[in-house]
Amino acid sequence: MIRDITLGQYYPGDSLIHRLDARTKIIATLLYLIELFVVNNFYGFLITAAVLFVIIAISKVPLKFIFRGLTAVFLIIAFTFVLNLFMVDGRVLWHWKFLTITYEGLSRAFFMAVRLVLIIIGSSIMTLTTKPVELTDGLEKLLSPFSKIGLPSHEIALMMTIALRFIPTLMEETDKIIKAQQARGADFESGNLFQRAKSLIPILVPLFVSSFRIAQDLALAMEARCYHGGPGRTRMNEIRFDRGDAVAAVLMLLFLAVIIASRFISF
Amino acid sequence: MSISVRNLNYVYNPGMPGETVALNDVSFDVADGTILGIIGHTGSGKSTLLQHLNGLIKPTSGEVYINGECITDGKVKMTDIRRKVGLVFQYPEYQLFEETVRKDVAFGPKNLGLDEEEQEARVKKAIGLVGLDYDEIKDLSPFELSGGMKRRVAIAGVIAMDPKILILDEPTAGLDPSAHRDILAMVRRIHDEMGIILIFVSHNMGDIAEMSDRVMVMSEGRVALEGTPAEVFSQSDRLAEMGLGVPPAREITELIKSKVPQFESEALTIDGAAEDIKKYMEEARG
Ligand SMILES: Nc1ncnc2c1ncn2[C@@H]1O[C@H](COP(=O)(O)OP(=O)(O)O)[C@@H](O)[C@H]1O
Numbered sequence: 001m002i003r004d005i006t007l008g009q010y011y012p013g014d015s016l017i018h019r020l021d022a023r024t025k026i027i028a029t030l031l032y033l034i035e036l037f038v039v040n041n042f043y044g045f046l047i048t049a050a051v052l053f054v055i056i057a058i059s060k061v062p063l064k065f066i067f068r069g070l071t072a073v074f075l076i077i078a079f080t081f082v083l084n085l086f087m088v089d090g091r092v093l094w095h096w097k098f099l100t101i102t103y104e105g106l107s108r109a110f111f112m113a114v115r116l117v118l119i120i121i122g123s124s125i126m127t128l129t130t131k132p133v134e135l136t137d138g139l140e141k142l143l144s145p146f147s148k149i150g151l152p153s154h155e156i157a158l159m160m161t162i163a164l165r166f167i168p169t170l171m172e173e174t175d176k177i178i179k180a181q182q183a184r185g186a187d188f189e190s191g192n193l194f195q196r197a198k199s200l201i202p203i204l205v206p207l208f209v210s211s212f213r214i215a216q217d218l219a220l221a222m223e224a225r226c227y228h229g230g231p232g233r234t235r236m237n238e239i240r241f242d243r244g245d246a247v248a249a250v251l252m253l254l255f256l257a258v259i260i261a262s263r264f265i266s267f
Numbered sequence: 268m269s270i271s272v273r274n275l276n277y278v279y280n281p282g283m284p285g286e287t288v289a290l291n292d293v294s295f296d297v298a299d300g301t302i303l304g305i306i307g308h309t310g311s312g313k314s315t316l317l318q319h320l321n322g323l324i325k326p327t328s329g330e331v332y333i334n335g336e337c338i339t340d341g342k343v344k345m346t347d348i349r350r351k352v353g354l355v356f357q358y359p360e361y362q363l364f365e366e367t368v369r370k371d372v373a374f375g376p377k378n379l380g381l382d383e384e385e386q387e388a389r390v391k392k393a394i395g396l397v398g399l400d401y402d403e404i405k406d407l408s409p410f411e412l413s414g415g416m417k418r419r420v421a422i423a424g425v426i427a428m429d430p431k432i433l434i435l436d437e438p439t440a441g442l443d444p445s446a447h448r449d450i451l452a453m454v455r456r457i458h459d460e461m462g463i464i465l466i467f468v469s470h471n472m473g474d475i476a477e478m479s480d481r482v483m484v485m486s487e488g489r490v491a492l493e494g495t496p497a498e499v500f501s502q503s504d505r506l507a508e509m510g511l512g513v514p515p516a517r518e519i520t521e522l523i524k525s526k527v528p529q530f531e532s533e534a535l536t537i538d539g540a541a542e543d544i545k546k547y548m549e550e551a552r553g
């Protein structure tokens with residue numbers, strides 16, 4: 001269950017997408033996210049989905065793996081859908097007591113759900129095809145111009161590296177704690193919202209305790225190896241911007257242009 | 268109570284990267300009142316197997332029967348299984364969460380839907396069984412106890428559910444020698460007083476030999492050897508192949524045998540070996 005969250009996980013491989021410079025992928029993902037908010041009709045989403053599908057095919061990450069990530073956030077998507085479904089005024093389609101579904105609401109609910117799904121799939125492609133270390137190296141490089149004006153780019157990147165590195169560890173830990181409490185008869189599935197929230201305490205408290213323990217161990221281990229922060233650090237693998245990245249950048253800009261054009265398609 | 272495991276298979280992450288066959292056609296039986304010791308290399312599937320015994324993991328295929336009742340066909344209520352089969356995870360102290368020891372130990376009984384009075388009685392008994400003083404400890408925070416005490420409290424949390432089968436995954440891992448001895452003595456006492464099936468995992472061959480009625484050796488997801496301690500530890504070559512050893516007492520007697528051909532001993536415990544050495548010396552003198 002908890003393991004199904006693929007966001008932030010890396011899927012080992014050697015595809016064209018895997019080999020792109022992390023900076024290219026970060027910028028492409030940012031553009032992609034902006035683009036999702038530029039889209040104002042379903043044609044735009046259709047084009048986006050098609051492009052996304054091609055990228056997934058090139059990356060050779062199994063579709064099954066990507067969709068498994070979606071099941072974990074299904075609740076959020078369903079919640080957004082329902083909220084939009086009942087909250088938008090317009091031409092009434094269906095009415096029962098205080099519940100009203102309008103044509104606009106239905107359309108908007110679908111629109112938002114599709115957008116969310118595309119956001120999640122798109123950003124998981126980035127993390128699935130980029131090693132966490134490369135990702136944060138890329139981020140550090142991208143942010144480094146801002147370090148002149150006092151932005152701690154190295155520290156930010158390090159924090160991200162650590163966060164990403166420990167996502168699987170914490171998930172394993174969560175899994176173990178859930179099982180241990182289940183063995184003591186804990187029930188996380190029944191009861192009303194309040195009871196369910198309360199039933200999380202036996203998971204959250206041990207999880208916090210574990211996190212602090214892990215953090216302390218990590219800090220000690222880093223100090224023992226003379227870690228002293230940003231200036232003067234070199235790295236084993238320098239990331240490089242090459243021809244593939246140039247092609248990707250051009251394609252991405254092209255995609256953006258198409259999407260902007262799609263705003264003017266009308267029914 | 269009895270346990271029957273039939274052709275159990277389990278695969279982690281099927282069809283995903285990191286697919287792992289953790290259990291491969293595992294079958295065995297445990298009779299009432301038995302202490303079963305499980306040994307095996309790290310990653311041999313011991314913890315995965317234990318989690319099948321109280322329904323925390325659903326097998327990929329195969330069945331588990333507790334007292335003749337199949338718990339893997341999806342028909343039984345899980346709370347009924349957890350009431351019968353108590354599982355203490357490795358490093359159980361990491362699951363403590365309540366403000367006081369009393370509340371933490373009462374978590375299991377509360378989940379079983381027992382009334383306050385019965386909960387209190389269970390907590391008292393469990394804390395006594397793990398060798399702690401109820402009045403002294405009940406209002407302390409579990410987080411301010413020592414490592415060995417934390418572990419006892421965590422074990423009490425499972426015992427308070429009054430299981431008929433108690434399973435402990437590496438109960439002595441990471442403890443100092445004296446806490447290690449205390450926990451073992453405690454486990455033995457719990458078994459004797461509650462008259463239950465006890466299953467425990469250990470990497471300490473001496474503990475396994477001292478405690479177990481039967482020993483099971485796991486290797487690469489399979490049951491490699493199963494039998495009495497004498498039967499299992501007589502196969503030191505097979506054990507060595509699997510990266511496992513024999514109890515220290517057996518190592519000593521083997522060493523003596525290699526230097527003193529007349530010396531005979533099948534002992535697996537230090538006490539037994541000492542007896543045999545004494546006997547040999549008396550015979551040699553007399
Ligand atoms: N939650 C999990 N997800 C994926 N693989 C796992 C998980 N738990 C254990 N494994 C794998 O299953 C195998 C058996 O593990 P485990 O049952 O923990 O062995 P043991 O307890 O004997 O050390 C190992 O190869 C381990 O890496």
Ligand SMILES: [Mg+2]
Nearest residue numbers: 313314357436
């Ligand atoms: Mg284990």
